Amino acid sequence: MNFVHIVPFVLHLxxxxxxxxxxxxxxxxxxxxNEQVFTYYEIGFIYLSMFFLLIGYSIASLYHLKIYNSELNRKFSLRGKMKLTWLKFVIFGFIIICVVGLFSFILSMKGYQIIIFRLISVISIFVFSNVIVYYGLKLPDLFSGIEEKPSKQKYEKSALPPEQLRRYLKKIVRCMESEKLYLNPLLTLQDLAKKASIPSYYISQVLSRCLNKNFYDFVNGYRIEESKKILTNDSGVKKTIxxxxxxxxxxSKSTFNTAFKKYTGMTPTEFIRLQKSS
Known part of the structure; x- marks a missing residue:
């Protein structure tokens, strides 16, 4: 269906x-x-259609970014560098560029030539392009894509019976706890699937249906419990957060603090203070 994206270009051409x-x-x-092939109305139509097309793609990008985020949670135990907040700012920045460009075009159609708007547009496009290149070089995995998620219909057909779900869950939990796989910061869904000898799509199904969790939350739950044990350790060996x-x-300290508060309702510092006072 990718060929559909070329249709607007073909129509304009x-x-x-x-x-x-x-x-x-x-x-x-x-x-x-006279250097005037099109009338003002035709130029306006072309520009406005391009504007709404770009805005439409920007909104679609935000939608797919949301889906991509959920897929990252489903397949990776630690997001770390995979956080995509910066990309939201880039998309919103691109929308602002489009709006500034439209405003500049409307003014030029009315006979005003305000250089500052064109300058802002050019600089914004330059910054936008360089941000994409920078993150593309720094975090190439962000642009490598994610294995396609099974369709809902396929997922329903492959739904495991309750007994099999419980059996797989025990196997997954046993594997996680006996080998402490969660201590590996680079642990992925495929790693766990290989260790437990269970297809990755079944692991996702088990975690979702039995625990109402994705892979990211499942693994981080173990990590937080382990951190609580270390923080309350009375052996005399004190470690920093x-x-x-x-x-x-x-x-990442910010990721740890966020996860810790999610599972305990308090920050690590508050947890330590509470343990000392009890």
């Missing part, structure tokens, strides 16, 4: 080509000499 080539040779020469988060499989 046909419109501009037919508009010009259907004219007589004399009119063509006159228009070219930073040391603890690395020990249990996190690689």
């Amino acid at each position: 046909l419109f501009m080509s037919l508009k010009f080539h259907l004219l007589t040779a004399e009119i063509k020469r006159e228009l070219i000499s 930073l040391e603890v988060l690395y020990d249990v499989g996190f690689n």
Whole structure:
């Protein structure tokens, strides 16, 4: 279905080509000499259609970004560098560029030539392009895509019976707890599937139907429990919060704090303070 995206370009090309080539040779020469092939209304139509097309793609990008985020949670135990907040800002920035460009175009159609708007548009496009290139080089995995999620129909057909779900769940839990796979910060759904000898799509199904969790939350639950054990350790060996988060499989303090508060209702510092006072 990717060929559909070329349809707007083809329509624009046909419109501009037919508009010009259907004219007589004399009119063509006159228009070219006057540097005005299209009327203001036609130029306005072309520009507005491009504007709404770009806005539409931007909105679609935000929608697919939301889906991509959920897929990351389904397949990776630790997001870390895979956070995509920056991409939201880039998309919103692109929308602003489009709006500024439209405003500049409307003013130029009315006879105003405000250089600052064109300058802002050019600079914004330059910054936008460089941000994409920068993150493309820094985080190439973001642009490598994710294995396609099974369709709902296929998922329903492959639904496991309750007994099989429970059997797989026990196997997954046993594998996680006996080998402490959650301590690996790079643990993925495929890694767990290989260790447990269970297809990855079945693991996702088991976690979703039995625990109402995705892979990301499932693994982080173990990590938080492990961190609580270390933080309440009375053996005399005291570790900093930073040391603890690395020990249990996190690689970012902000991610650890967010996950810790999600599972315990308090920050690691508050948890330590509570343990000392009790």
